[in-house]
Amino acid sequence: MEVIQSVLMYTVMLGSLYLLISLGFSLICGVLGIFNLGYGITFVIAVYGMWMLTDAFGFGVVPAIIGVFILQFIFTLGAIYFPIVKRYMEQEEFLLTSLLLVSFIVEELVNHVYPITAGVDIPTTIVKGTTSILGSTVPTQMLFVVVCAVVITLFFIIFLLKTRLGLKIQAVSQNYSAARLMGVRVNRIYMIAMLLAVIPPTVCMIIIAPIWSIEPKMGENLLQSAILVTILGGLGNLRGTIIASLIVGFISASIAFVFDPRLVNAAILIGVFFVLLFKPEGITKSEKLW
């Protein structure tokens, strides 16, 4: 009984974590119709940007959080959207390679300035210590991952379903050529989607960084998780991404508690493999964002 309770609790926590990791990737996949192979660098910029602002520039926590969002937006527009996505949207192979290349360049730059041995100390601990829930002890900070995942997901859903801009984003995601002939500025929608997409991973890293292992190559593993969850969810469908995150969270929690934590990554891959075997389009249809 205790194991079941722990598995359920960690399913929610890890599911929320996977959701924050994947939500932005899924949005780009749904709206722009591409796999943003440079998405991993968003996590690295969030963590090392935060550290740079606090450690090197002496920013307080709140100004540093604001600063890191500004940094992400500037990087997304200045290094990703305008020079690559806007120019090469029609040349998918070149686009994806360029995104990957930029990601590698930034990663190497970070690795040069802040090598693994340097260690990272991010001062964004909201609550120190642990909390006991359903018989399991978890870092209290992890509970904020759940809260943020719920808040950000709700924001995304309400924004997409209840606003003028959300309606245009939905239209572009379903048929961009028809949307532009109906007066939608498709490039602007792409830009907005890319800016929105950096919010969940940045929030995720700000919360998780104080209790997680941080290193410049971390983006690659997180990108891999985002890709798996997005494929499982149905390539860009947010409802599917939520369900897929919980499924991956459940696999992670149950394998870690019942078997061996070292088997988690393999178990996730096998789980995704079997779901796709019977449902090749993923959990939900991919034409819709929600």
Added chain:
Amino acid sequence: MILQLQNVSKRFGGLKAVNGVDLSIESGEIVGLIGPNGAGKTTLMNLISGTFTPDSGNILFNGVDITGKEPYEVCRYGISRTYQIPRPFPGMTALLNVAVGVLCGKKRPKMSLSDAMLDASHYLEMVGLFGKRNTLAQDMSLFELRSLELARALATTPSLLLVDEVMAGLNQVEVLKAIRLIRKIIDEYHVTILWIEHIMKIIMEATDRVVVVHYGEVIGSGLPKDVVSDPKIIEAYLGEKIA
């Protein structure tokens, strides 16, 4: 004059899809655009709507040069179009499909989403789809999708409507309904229409003037009854021997 094409050409590799086309349309005219398959009719519409940029020549709309403008800009100038193969937003309801047009079409004051939905429901009523307003586009029949295309196009409040083979694939009853619908649109909205259609009976009855395209060039233009008796046009459609 609402639309003027001046020596417009478009080439795809070695193929001259549109070759030096001159075409003028007066405001309020219903112009039929006919020609054999592959004549360049749809390419011409794609050039006017901004989907393709001409290699040479100019396109003027209400005296403004719109050559090379983005499709969204062309739409906001007041040109809208329908497709031969409907291109709805499949996972959105009919109401939301039309609401996109209401919100993004020819520049209008910032409209709230709820007002846009209200406006969209009027267009759906106009094309007879009000009862289907909450149906997803992916669950609609071909005739309903064609009607939805017209509602979406009208929602952008165009001055010029480009209609691409709206009757294709419809049965006889649906064709009659579609003709009635287009007549209703002409009567109520007074839009200028450039209409690609293969069914000559419809073109003869519904248009003021017919323009004939062949191998990317305009080979004839005039009243429908004159055009169909022109030997050059009969030859283009049926071959030299019959002509």
